[in-house]
Amino acid sequence: MASSTAEELIHEFPYFLRVNKDGSVQRLTGNDIVPPSTNPDTGVQSKDVVIDPETDLSARLYIPKTPNPNHKRPLLVYFHGGGFCIETASSPTYHNYLISLVAEANIVAVSVDYRRAPEHPLPVAYDDSWAAVKWVASHSTSNGGEVWLRHYVDFDHVFFVGDSAGANIAHNMAIRVGSYGLDGVKLVGMVLIHPYFGGKDPTGSEGTNMMGKVFSDKLWVFAHPSSSGSDDPLFNPVMDSNFSNLGCNKVLVCVAEKDLLRERGWYYKEKLGKSGWGGVVEIMEAMGENHVFHLFNPTCDNAVTMLGRVASFLNEDKA
Structure with missing residues (x-):
């Protein structure tokens, strides 16, 4: 039987x-996946590049309609969400979002296609992402082989951006920049969209949805079996002794009112502001919305507003 x-x-x-x-x-x-292309509506171009053939680490690159080597643009390094387990840089949701953001902000983007759990349990995604960040940085000199990065990027205006698990990665990459440095690159800031953080003890209204918290904590340990648990500094950044060494000077945290992870976003903002870090942290809340709503309903008013706020954040100190 x-x-x-x-x-x-x-x-x-x-x-x-x-x-x-x-x-x-x-x-x-x-x-689902979509190939790179030239978007007919925005003119944004994209292409896939292999960063490390041995590990199959790759990224999808985006440039705006009229890139100009005489007027170099900010660069965002994007880390996709999906609980470290699903989605890729080629997913339609992420491909379409990056096209919209690149067009709106007139920037260059690198969307990292890190290896996923459970086949490649954490910390593989962190190590892949750091390898991608260092590969990007190598283009600040003439040594890098990717012409889009060499020709069109202002390496004094680099940002890390991610949603959900990707926001977790973005934070941890900024911690590595603060701890180890990144030659040739100035990490100006980062945007954390509905960040996938946790902790052993519930915070705020998190305790009213214990089923959701149990799912979140269980998924973390599934993706990182060797983790110390929900208070692992990789998952609960407030527990990190290097928390105040974040390697950028400004952070935008985006949260959604109906998202279980809302409380962790607010908690992160509050604790970072009191950590002695010295930068500026802002928060933006979308009322009536749930987790990563902007990916699934990109034309709704809140998604359009958030896109504009993120684009402004990436350009506000750029002449």
């Missing part, structure tokens, strides 16, 4: 991901 579906599963996150006894992974969402 064949085993039941339940007996064949060793991990299940409903509507998200399953892992079978044989080790095979079923991603239940985030599997």
Whole structure:
């Protein structure tokens, strides 16, 4: 008699991901991909590049319609969300969002396609992302091989941006910049959209949705089996002894009113402001919205407003 579906599963996150006894992974969402292109509406161009053939680390690059080597633009390094487990830099949601942001802000973007858990458990995604950041930095001199970066990027205006798990990665990359430096690059700031942070003890109204918190904490340990748990500094940044060494001077945190992770965004903003870091941290809340609503409903008023705020943040100190 064949085993039941339940007996064949060793991990299940409903509507998200399953892992079978044989080790095979079923991603239940985030599997669609789109190729790079020239967008007919905005003129934004994109292409895929391989950063490290040995690990298959790659990225998708974006430039605005009329790039000008005599007027170099800010660069954002983007880290996609998906709980470290699903989605890619080629997902339609991320591809379309980056096109919109590049067009709105008139910037250059690098969207990192890091390896995903559970096949590549954390800290692989962090290490891949750091390798991508250092690859980007190598183009601040004539040594880098990617002409879009060499010709069109102002390396004194670099930003890290990410949503959900990608926002977690963005923060941890900024911590590495603060700890180790990044030759040839000035990391001006970062944007954390609905950041996937946690902690052992509930904060704010988080305790009113314990099922959601249990899911969030369980997913973290699933993605990072060797983690110390929910208060791991990679997941609960306030526990990091290097928290105040964040390697940029301004941060924008975006939260959504109905998102379980809202409380962690506010908590991060409050604690960073009191940490002795010395930079400026701002927060923007979208009322009536849920987690990463801007990816699924990009034309709604709140999504358009947030896109404009992020674009302004990337350009506000750029002449």
